[in-house]
Each structure stands twice: as structure tokens, then as C-alpha cells.
Amino acid sequence: MSIFEELHNHPLQQLDLGHYCRVSVHDSVQDVVQQMQVSNSNCAFVMDNDALVGIFTDRDVLQKVATHNELWSQPVSNVMTPDPVVARSDYSIATALKLMDEHHVRNLPVLTPEGSVAGNFTHHAFMRYLADYFPTDIYNRPSEARRTTRHRHGA
Amino acid sequence: MSTADTLHLSPKDFASDQTLRWCPGCGDYAIISQVQKTLPKLGIPKENIVFISGIGCSSRFPYYMNTYGIHSIHGRAPTLATGLKLANPELSVWVITGDGDGLSIGGNHLIHACRRNVDLNIILFNNRIYGLTKGQYSPTSPQGTRTKSSPMGSLEQPINPLSLVLASEATFIARTVDVITKHMGNIFERAAHHKGVSFVEVFQNCIIFNNGAWQPYSDRKLRSDNDLFLEHGKPMIFGMNDDKGIIMGKSGFEVVELGDEYSEDDLVVHDVTSVSQAWMLSRLTHPMPIGVILDVQRTPYEVAAWAQVEEAKLQKGEGDLNTLFHAADTWQIQPQGEEVAVPQMTVQATMPHNLDEAYMDEMLLDLSKSELDERLSGMTIADLKPSAPILVADSARLDHAIQLMQQHNIGCLLVTNVDGHLDGIFTEYDVSKRVVGQDIDLHTSTVNDFMTKDPATMTLDAPVIEALHLISTYGFRHIPVVDEHDLPLGIFSVRDIIHFLATVL
Incomplete structure (x- = not known):
């Protein structure tokens, strides 16, 4: 099977979808930013009990919060992106990539067919998947391209 | 420490x-x-x-x-x-x-x-x-x-x-x-x-x-x-579906299938x-x-050895190398007669310096290219058309830099020094993880204090696969594209790769 076929056949649930943190819809903006910093997450899933009601990302921090201290104490629900674009865990990777590209998003929450949160499909998760498929091409290269030799060498 | x-x-x-x-x-x-x-x-x-x-x-x-x-x-x-x-x-x-x-x-x-x-x-x-x-x-x-x-x-x-x-x-x-x-x-x-x-x-x-x-x-x-x-x-579990495990058999480890006969509780922990x-x-x-x-x-x-040294010092006092050296019989060899001159030798032969190359050419195996290599073969950073960079001076105030990112709705600025050379990279990650909520005065701090100095860079003719390497190995999201004089030309981002794949898939 070619890689392009695999991208069409592989469901999202087989990837590492762990790059997010969960926060409550009642948390303040300050709390959420802190939780994202502590867990080193780029994306917070805003939950109302078990339901995903929005996401809040590093881009939101930059765009909405960084220069607006007055928003600190407000609930995150005022600044989050409500009803974000989501993918289902049985979608193929190819479908998810197209969704990402079309909607210009970097975080794509993944829900099970029953509607519960399965994870977050991110650029980073996809890059790891790709590197895992082609380790020799991707990992086994010198880190700085400018410092390599064109020939195979021994001593 | x-x-x-x-x-x-x-x-x-x-x-x-x-x-x-x-x-x-x-x-x-x-x-x-x-x-x-x-x-x-x-x-x-x-x-x-x-x-x-x-x-x-x-x-x-x-x-x-x-x-x-x-x-x-x-x-x-x-x-x-x-x-x-x-x-x-x-x-x-x-x-x-x-x-x-x-x-x-x-x-x-x-x-x-x-x-x-x-x-x-x-x-x-x-x-x-x-x-x-x-x-x-x-x-x-x-x-x-x-x-x-x-x-x-x-x-x-x-x-x-x-x-x-x-x-x-x-x-x-x-x-x-x-x-x-x-x-x-x-x-x-x-x-x-x-x-x-x-x-x-x-x-x-x-x-x-x-x-x-x-x-x-x-x-x-x-x-x-x-x-x-x-x-x-x-427990020691393996297999595509986590369906196999290791049990302690009569004479060592044995592999079993999980199911009716064996459950996770039977496995070696x-x-x-x-x-x-x-x-x-x-x-x-x-x-x-x-x-x-x-x-x-x-x-x-090394811990035990140094403890012995300390113990020895306690028992016998500080040691003295000179005393140790002269503790046993020592003697000096006297020169006898005339010194014999050692003939000087010069090496005439030289190694053909291309021997190694020739040998390697003979040894080169027909390494079949992987599919990704074929798909991306010849594709360079220039082919993916990286975005034009938004530049900021390293002495710029933090609030100005953040406003610049907000205006352009971008997550990454390239930071240049007075000569226009690339000095660093300043991203929304720096803002959201190191600036926001950290009691930092945006008016007095400068980009220089928070940017990543001397980031990894690429040139326009670099193969895309090299960008994939840097991104997957170091988790970068943006790689500055520079010319041979380190002057910034663009920003390559993961988004460019995703966009390329989304259009060809």
C-alpha cells in the first residue's frame, strides 16, 4: 500500500492524539492560560462536563489576551472559539488533513462516533506519524543540512 | 547548583x-x-x-x-x-x-x-x-x-x-x-x-x-x-492489538495469546x-x-574509591608523592661510551588520495528510494512557496512585536539585527508560554529578551525532506528561510507541508 493510500485508509484513532489539555467552561482566562503553560499545551479543550463546547489556543492567547489584561478574570467562554471544527475518530488522516487545510486550523479535536473526546489531531501529531513511516529519510539525516558531506565516508 | x-x-x-x-x-x-x-x-x-x-x-x-x-x-x-x-x-x-x-x-x-x-x-x-x-x-x-x-x-x-x-x-x-x-x-x-x-x-x-x-x-x-x-x-504485553503476553512457564518465559485461557492477571509484571x-x-x-x-x-x-582515600588519609595522614617515589630501591642508568646516531628515515611513498572514493563507488549499493523520497524528490523549499517574512528589530519593544503579530495574524516574526541579518525568531509560543501572565512589562522589555537566538535556518534550494527532519526531530513549527548571507527571505511552516499534501491527496 502506498503512503497516499495509507493516509486514506488509516483512521485518526491510530495516531498519538494527546496534545491538549482539558479545562472547564467556568474557568477564568487566567486559569486556562496557566493550565496551558503548566501542561505545555498549545490548545485547551473547553469542556462543559463531558461535552466539548470550544477550544482556546496559543493563537487566541496572542490575538485576544496578550495585550488585554482586563480579560484575565473573565470566563474562558467569552474568548474561546465555540463549536470548533472537529473530526471523527474513524475519519481517515487524509480527510482530517483536508479539513485542517480548508479551515486553516492547527488543532482538530477528534470525537468518537458517540461524541466523546478522543483527542486532538495536530500538525505535530501528523509530522510524527510521517517520520515514523519514513524514519530513514527523516530522522537519519544530519541536523544541520549545511554541514553534510555529499559522499559516503569511512574514517 | x-x-x-x-x-x-x-x-x-x-x-x-x-x-x-x-x-x-x-x-x-x-x-x-x-x-x-x-x-x-x-x-x-x-x-x-x-x-x-x-x-x-x-x-x-x-x-x-x-x-x-x-x-x-x-x-x-x-x-x-x-x-x-x-x-x-x-x-x-x-x-x-x-x-x-x-x-x-x-x-x-x-x-x-x-x-x-x-x-x-x-x-x-x-x-x-x-x-x-x-x-x-x-x-x-x-x-x-x-x-x-x-x-x-x-x-x-x-x-x-x-x-x-x-x-x-x-x-x-x-x-x-x-x-x-x-x-x-x-x-x-x-x-x-x-x-x-x-x-x-x-x-x-x-x-x-x-x-x-x-x-x-x-x-x-x-x-x-x-x-x-x-x-x-x-504486565508484559505486546502485539498489534495488545493480544499477547509473557507468562512464567516451567523453564522460563513463554509467550501466550490473551483470551479465554489467559488474562492480563496471568502475565509477568x-x-x-x-x-x-x-x-x-x-x-x-x-x-x-x-x-x-x-x-x-x-x-x-569512584565514590567508594574516594572514600578509601579519605580513610587512608585519616589513618596515615596526607600522602607525599616524592616519599612514595623514593620508598623502594631506585637507580640511574649511566650512559656508556659514545651515543649511537639514529639514521633519519624519510617516507617516500604517498597514498593515492582517491583510493577510498574509488572503493566506495564500487561498493555503492543500489539503495532503492523510498516512496516519500520519490514523491518529494527534487522538491525544494522554494517549490512550497514559503510566506514572506514579517521582520522586527531585536531592539523592538515587546508590545510592538505582539501588535505586529496581531495585525498580520501570524504566529512568527523573524528578528533582525542592525545589519538586517537574521538574529532570532519570536513566536506565539514565546508569547503564550513565557510572556503572558508572567509579570513582564511589555513596554520596557525587548524582543531580544524573549526570542530564540540563532535558530536553525534553511536556504530556498534545500530539499523539503530536510525541513521534515528538523520539524520532527526538534518540534519546530517554523523554519526561517535565508539567503547565503543570512538575510531573511521567508518563513517555512508545517502548514506549508500540510497544504501541499491536502492538495495532492
């Missing part, structure tokens, strides 16, 4: 300016990347780290590290390292060796470093072949391996490195795989934290002389059925402190145990 936080070191700080001379596609690259990623987490200043190697491809390692290093005598790296650690126990000492250097030429040295339990981190790159000398069988080559030095197949039984070091009383023993990079990084970190000797075997692929030697254990599709990933306190379990794991080949096999505590050699 310094910590990882106060030192602010990055993987790049550990890369030297030397040209890497491993073959394109060699597993050594993945290993050095992970070592360079691990070191900043340890909180040890660069000048207190030493890499010591013997001879072989892997032994070129110290040149590429921006730390102290010794490219030493064949097989004797553990011995030099022992002496160094003993002389200065403050150092973090790493030994880089291979299956040839560590197990044939230096087998004895390795054994004794292990039993002394010197606080060294020994990484053995096992590719089951002599790579540097161009493809003879090594001490870990399976019986029957046909090479130029064993045309009818090797006769010897291979050495099992883990069993060997376990028998030599090593206190930390682990195995990892060059392409399972995250796992490898975790293992290096644990090895570094272990007090006493740490031995890590890395299944490393030699793409030229022994390509695919570890394929069953490294290939993404095969490895879940062939690798047993060990976790302390967890991994215990890193059990030497007898470690022995059985070291002998197991299907599945292949990957992870920490043994982790026990014993007083390191």
Missing part, C-alpha cells in the same frame, strides 16, 4: 561546527539528535560533559558534540572514561562505542567498567557489522552471516550484549531502537540519571553494509508484533530491580524486549 532552567541550553548548543561524516541515512544521526536533545534536560554545564569513544563509525561522535571529547584507542574508551571519572567525579562521562569496538577489540575493558560500576553512560551502537572497515562480520552478527571476511557464512555464535553486561554486574541495562526516537530519548535521560554504570544498547541500522538488520524491530508495521516494550510495574527477570529478558528474542531491563543501586566505584 545549576539546573536545566537556569542554564537555558538547547540541543543546538551541543552541536559542534564539524562536518558530519556518516553516510546519508545512517542510524547514527538519529542517535546524536536524541543525545543532543537529552543533554539540555540534565542541567549540566557543557564544560562538565565528556564524550569518549574508541574506533569505528560511531566513535566519530565526540567531534560532533560541542562538549569535551576524546576519540581514543580502539576498545579502550571505557578505560579512559574510568580514569577520568575517578580523577574528576563531577564530570558527566559518556562512552560511545559499537559492536566491534565494544565487544571484540574492547570486550575486556567493557566488562571491567561494568563490574566496577563506574558512573558512566555507555551507549553501544549495535549494527551487527564492521562498518568503518567496510562490511566484515562483527561479534553480534548472527551465525551464518556472509560478508567479505566470511564468504561461506560466519561460524561463531554472536555475543548477546545485554547478557554480557548483566553477567558483568552492570547496574542499569537498557535497549532501544534508533528510529523509535522518543523512546530512545527517554532511555538516555534515565541512563544519565542513574548513579553507577549505565549500559544502553541501541539497535542501529547501517544503511550501507547491513541495511535492514533490525527491520523486524524497527519497522513501524512489524514492530508491534515483535517488540516487547517494557514498563516497570506493568516487569520489575526493573529483579536480576533473574533481567537475565530471562536478555535471552528473549521473540518478542524482543525494548526498554529498561535492569535498574538497581550499588555504590559507584
Whole structure:
């Protein structure tokens, strides 16, 4: 099977979808930013009990919060992106990539067919998947391209 | 004491300016990347780290590290390292060796470093072949391996490195795989934290002389059925669907299918402190145990040795080297008669300098290109049309820089110095993780205080696959594109790759 076929056949649930943190819809903006910093997450899933009601990302921090201290104490629900674009865990990777590209998003929450949160499909998760498929091409290269030799060498 | 936080070191700080001379596609690259990623987490200043190697491809390692290093005598790296650690126990000492250097030429040295339990981190790159000398069988080559030095197949039984070091009383023993990079990084970190000797075997692929030697254990599709990933306190489960496990049979480990007859409760629970379990794991080949096999505590050699020195001083007082030197009979050799002149010799012959190239051309294997390589072959950064950069001066105020990102709705600014050269990169990650909520005055701080200095860069003619390497190895999201004078031309982002794939899929 070619890689392009695999991208069409592989469901999202087989990837590492762990790059997010969960926060409550009642948390303040300050709390959420802190939780994202502590867990080193780029994306917070805003939950109302078990339901995903929005996401809040590093881009939101930059765009909405960084220069607006007055928003600190407000609930995150005022600044989050409500009803974000989501993918289902049985979608193929190819479908998810197209969704990402079309909607210009970097975080794509993944829900099970029953509607519960399965994870977050991110650029980073996809890059790891790709590197895992082609380790020799991707990992086994010198880190700085400018410092390599064109020939195979021994001593 | 310094910590990882106060030192602010990055993987790049550990890369030297030397040209890497491993073959394109060699597993050594993945290993050095992970070592360079691990070191900043340890909180040890660069000048207190030493890499010591013997001879072989892997032994070129110290040149590429921006730390102290010794490219030493064949097989004797553990011995030099022992002496160094003993002389200065403050150092973090790493030994880089291979299956040839560590197990044939230096087998004895390795054994004794292990039993002394010197606080060294020994990484053995096992590719089951002599790579540097161009493809003879090594001490870990399976019986029957046909090479130029064993045309009818090797006769010897291979050495099992883990069993060997376990028998030599090593206190930390682990195995990892060059392409399972995250796992490898975790293992290096644990090895570094272990007090006493740490031995890590890395299944490393030699793409030229022994390509695919570890394929069953490294290939993404095969490895879940062939690798047993060990976790302390967890039952030994493996298989594509976590449907197989290890039980304690009458005479050792046995593989069983989980289901009606056996459940998870019947499986052996991994215990890193059990030497007898470690022995059985070291002998197991299907599945292949990957992870920490043994982790026990014993007083390191240098600690015990210095304690003896202190004890001796208490009993006998400070020593005096001169007294020791003259303690026994000494005598002087007197010159007799005329000195004999030693004839001067001059070497006339010169080596044809292109011999190596010619030999390699003959040896070049027809390496079939992978599919990704074919798809992306010839594609350069320029083909993906990176966005034009938004520039900011390194002296710019933080609030101005943030406003600039807000106006353009972008996550990354390229920071330039007065000459217009690229000085750093400032991203939304820096804003959201290091600025926001941190009690920082946006009006008085400058971009210079928060940017990443000297970021990795690419030129427009660089292959896309090189960008994939930097992104997956270091987790970058943006790579500045510069011209040959380091003047910024654009920003390449992961989004560009995703966009390309989304349009061709």
C-alpha cells in the first residue's frame, strides 16, 4: 500500500492524539492560560462536563489576551472559539488533513462516533506519524543540512 | 547548583561546527539528535560533559558534540572514561562505542567498567557489522552471516550484549531502537540519571553494509508484533492489538495469546530491580524486549574509591608523592661510551588520495528510494512557496512585536539585527508560554529578551525532506528561510507541508 493510500485508509484513532489539555467552561482566562503553560499545551479543550463546547489556543492567547489584561478574570467562554471544527475518530488522516487545510486550523479535536473526546489531531501529531513511516529519510539525516558531506565516508 | 532552567541550553548548543561524516541515512544521526536533545534536560554545564569513544563509525561522535571529547584507542574508551571519572567525579562521562569496538577489540575493558560500576553512560551502537572497515562480520552478527571476511557464512555464535553486561554486574541495562526516537530519548535521560554504570544498547541500522538488520524491530508495521516494550510495574504485553503476553512457564518465559485461557492477571509484571527477570529478558528474542531491563543501586566505584582515600588519609595522614617515589630501591642508568646516531628515515611513498572514493563507488549499493523520497524528490523549499517574512528589530519593544503579530495574524516574526541579518525568531509560543501572565512589562522589555537566538535556518534550494527532519526531530513549527548571507527571505511552516499534501491527496 502506498503512503497516499495509507493516509486514506488509516483512521485518526491510530495516531498519538494527546496534545491538549482539558479545562472547564467556568474557568477564568487566567486559569486556562496557566493550565496551558503548566501542561505545555498549545490548545485547551473547553469542556462543559463531558461535552466539548470550544477550544482556546496559543493563537487566541496572542490575538485576544496578550495585550488585554482586563480579560484575565473573565470566563474562558467569552474568548474561546465555540463549536470548533472537529473530526471523527474513524475519519481517515487524509480527510482530517483536508479539513485542517480548508479551515486553516492547527488543532482538530477528534470525537468518537458517540461524541466523546478522543483527542486532538495536530500538525505535530501528523509530522510524527510521517517520520515514523519514513524514519530513514527523516530522522537519519544530519541536523544541520549545511554541514553534510555529499559522499559516503569511512574514517 | 545549576539546573536545566537556569542554564537555558538547547540541543543546538551541543552541536559542534564539524562536518558530519556518516553516510546519508545512517542510524547514527538519529542517535546524536536524541543525545543532543537529552543533554539540555540534565542541567549540566557543557564544560562538565565528556564524550569518549574508541574506533569505528560511531566513535566519530565526540567531534560532533560541542562538549569535551576524546576519540581514543580502539576498545579502550571505557578505560579512559574510568580514569577520568575517578580523577574528576563531577564530570558527566559518556562512552560511545559499537559492536566491534565494544565487544571484540574492547570486550575486556567493557566488562571491567561494568563490574566496577563506574558512573558512566555507555551507549553501544549495535549494527551487527564492521562498518568503518567496510562490511566484515562483527561479534553480534548472527551465525551464518556472509560478508567479505566470511564468504561461506560466519561460524561463531554472536555475543548477546545485554547478557554480557548483566553477567558483568552492570547496574542499569537498557535497549532501544534508533528510529523509535522518543523512546530512545527517554532511555538516555534515565541512563544519565542513574548513579553507577549505565549500559544502553541501541539497535542501529547501517544503511550501507547491513541495511535492514533490525527491520523486524524497527519497522513501524512489524514492530508491534515483535517488540516487547517494557514498563516497570506493568504486565508484559505486546502485539498489534495488545493480544499477547509473557507468562512464567516451567523453564522460563513463554509467550501466550490473551483470551479465554489467559488474562492480563496471568502475565509477568516487569520489575526493573529483579536480576533473574533481567537475565530471562536478555535471552528473549521473540518478542524482543525494548526498554529498561535492569535498574538497581550499588555504590559507584569512584565514590567508594574516594572514600578509601579519605580513610587512608585519616589513618596515615596526607600522602607525599616524592616519599612514595623514593620508598623502594631506585637507580640511574649511566650512559656508556659514545651515543649511537639514529639514521633519519624519510617516507617516500604517498597514498593515492582517491583510493577510498574509488572503493566506495564500487561498493555503492543500489539503495532503492523510498516512496516519500520519490514523491518529494527534487522538491525544494522554494517549490512550497514559503510566506514572506514579517521582520522586527531585536531592539523592538515587546508590545510592538505582539501588535505586529496581531495585525498580520501570524504566529512568527523573524528578528533582525542592525545589519538586517537574521538574529532570532519570536513566536506565539514565546508569547503564550513565557510572556503572558508572567509579570513582564511589555513596554520596557525587548524582543531580544524573549526570542530564540540563532535558530536553525534553511536556504530556498534545500530539499523539503530536510525541513521534515528538523520539524520532527526538534518540534519546530517554523523554519526561517535565508539567503547565503543570512538575510531573511521567508518563513517555512508545517502548514506549508500540510497544504501541499491536502492538495495532492
